[in-house]
Amino acid sequence: MPRPAPETIAVIGAGVSGCALAAQLRRLGHRGPLSLWETGRGAGGRASTRRSREDPQLAVDHGAPLLNITAEPAPALLEPLLAGGWIEPWNEPVAMLEGESRLNIGRPDALGIGRLYRGRSGMDQLSQGLLHLAGDTGVRGHFGVLVRHLELTPAGRWRLLDAAGQLLEEADWLVLSGTLLAHPRSRLIFDWPEVPLERATRHLQDLQLAHALTTIAGIRFEARSNLLLVFAGEAAVPWRALPFRLVNFDAAAQQRWGLRRISIQPLEDGRCAVVAHSSHAFAADHLDVYGAGSAVARQLQLPVEEGREEEVITSLGDALVQCLAPWIGTMDPQEAEPRLMRWAAAFPLPPGLPPSLTLCPASRVGFCGDYIDGVGFARIEGALHSAEHLAAALLAAAPSGAPCRPAGS
Ligand SMILES: Cc1cc2nc3c(=O)[nH]c(=O)nc-3n(C[C@H](O)[C@H](O)[C@H](O)COP(=O)(O)OP(=O)(O)OC[C@H]3O[C@@H](n4cnc5c(N)ncnc54)[C@H](O)[C@@H]3O)c2cc1C
Incomplete structure (x- = not known):
């Protein structure tokens, strides 16, 4: 019997939640290939730091300057981030x-209640620390790349394409850690004729995904x-x-x-x-x-x-x-x-996407980010919780305890 091949997961976005998802999947034992696709030059998203090659001392947190933890239990990733000196x-x-x-x-x-933390020498160290926890093996980060189109093959695999229609990757699971590819605002910002995820899944009969998409479309x-x-x-x-x-x-x-x-x-x-x-x-x-x-x-x-x-x-x-x-x-x-x-x-303004809609196994789509309802909504605390929740759900979606399916199927 051939051993089951680990499934590939393509995560769009390397902000806090995308990096946290990679870290938590590894901590929970997932060993399959995982890629992160990020349009920015580095990890961090809205919790990133402006740096300059010509001016190495410059580090300006131009988005979130700190994170606050308001409820117990705190995100499980907090402790290893502190222990590793990535945040303080x-x-x-x-x-x-x-x-x-x-x-x-x-x-x-x-944004200032509860326990307060910041990245050591810049908020981008939070995401760097998460990538460190994710480890080198099997995690591939691609920066400076905007994923523009999504397609589903007849075999149910996800294809990620750039603006020129070039194939970037084919993967078993797709995770959106930002709303851009699922929200009508992309039509306004980029003048795109359609919302990419909606276009790719219109022909499916996945009512859960359709519900998730209409809910995301309503977020302001x-x-x-x-x-x-x-x-x-x-x-x-x-x-x-x-x-x-x-x-x-x-x-x-x-x-x-x-x-x-x-x-x-x-x-x-x-x-x-x-x-x-x-x-x-x-x-x-x-x-x-x-x-x-x-x-x-x-x-x-x-x-x-x-x-x-x-x-x-x-x-x-x-x-x-x-x-x-x-x-x-x-x-x-x-x-x-x-x-x-x-x-x-x-x-994001409430209401966000309910946690029950964050994993759509029929279409193999997951969502994480601060736009998921729950503790820490619209903050880094929520981005971390949402990633931990999705990592557990992804692993539970396969009977082997890790997203796996038989090789060659
Ligand atoms: C000015 C400002 C101040 C803030 N202050 C605080 C604060 O004090 N405390 C706090 O807790 N929170 C604060 N926040 C909110 C906090 O930054 C966010 O909650 C958190 O960073 C969200 O992380 P995320 O991973 O969910 O989303 P994001 O950081 O938005 O990550 C999503 C990533 O996906 C990428 N992406 C999306 N679509 C594509 C695509 N098609 N192709 C490639 N890449 C793509 C984006 O570039 C982005 O990097 C602040 C935010 C801002 C903007």
């Missing part, structure tokens, strides 16, 4: 800015336009001296300044990175401005609209100057290498 507790002071310019030190918002997102600044020399001194590292804005302050949060990230060489996260309302009004460095702009080879981008940068910079003037004094954001990073789908 974050005990810095947090402040809340009120609309009347009153600063309330020590008052967290929903909050957006963020983030201004990245790096202050050097004298200009960095007042930032580094502030008695807090994170400022949240209450509803009135968001309305007044168009900002939601400011993350202050001192660099080891004396500089200070500052990331001003816009309010959802501000980002929604400027959704057409991507930021020249964004992956979407690169993928679509969009012309850089310098005028529009300058406007958004100036507007966010002015808001920052005004709201923190009492604590920072005068500052000129234009001297701090301003850059814009737009997150069109920064935070």
Whole structure:
């Protein structure tokens, strides 16, 4: 009797949940081939770090600056990440800015309650640590590749193709760790005529998958336009001296300044990175401005609209100057290498996808990510839980305890 061949799993997305899925599958004993396909240059997704080859000291968390664990049991992957030194507790002071310019030190918002952690020397270390836990054997990461088309062969295998229609991989199972290929927003962002997963599975009679797709299609997102600044020399001194590292804005302050949060990230060489996260309302009004460095702009080879981008940068910079003037004094954001990073789908809004729809065995499709309902929804905690849940479900889907089927079938 031939031994059963381990089945291949293709995971689209190497953000926290995609990397966590790879790590948890390995921890649970899955040894089959697993690939990760990521359009970004590296792992991390919305919890990634901007780095530069020309400036090795630069590390700016331009998405999530931290993660918080609010409920027990904590994700099982947390402990090995801590033990491996990939993440560390974050005990810095947090402040809340009120609309009347009153600063309330020590008052967290929903992203600051519970136990707080951050990636050691950058949030991307969280995903790097997860990839480390996944191990080298059998895990193949492909970066800088946008999976554009999905196809199902008559034998029920998944084919992943790029924008030119070139085959990237054929796999037994498909996992979407981001919503892009299953959500109508891809039609708006990329001008695609159809939602790729919907198109590939329209002919199937898989009611569970159809239910999952309509539920995902109904998810809405909050957006963020983030201004990245790096202050050097004298200009960095007042930032580094502030008695807090994170400022949240209450509803009135968001309305007044168009900002939601400011993350202050001192660099080891004396500089200070500052990331001003816009309010959802501000980002929604400027959704057409991507930021020249964004992956979407690169993928679509969009012309850089310098005028529009300058406007958004100036507007966010002015808001920052005004709201923190009492604590920072005068500052000129234009001297701090301003850059814009737009997150069109920064935070999914409830309701998300119910856990019962995250594995569709008939079509061999799985979903994980912070858009799955449950503890930590719309946060890293939820991305980790969703991956652990899917890993267990994937393994249970095959009687052998690992996703396997007889070779040659
Ligand atoms: C500005 C900002 C601040 C935040 N602050 C916090 C915070 O303080 N605390 C917290 O817990 N959470 C925070 N979050 C949310 C947190 O970042 C997310 O919950 C978490 O990172 C989600 O991980 P994920 O793996 O589910 O999704 P993602 O990080 O979005 O990963 C999905 C990945 O799939 C890739 N991908 C998608 N489609 C394709 C395709 N077709 N081909 C190739 N690649 C593809 C994407 O590029 C992406 O890397 C913040 C988010 C933002 C944007």
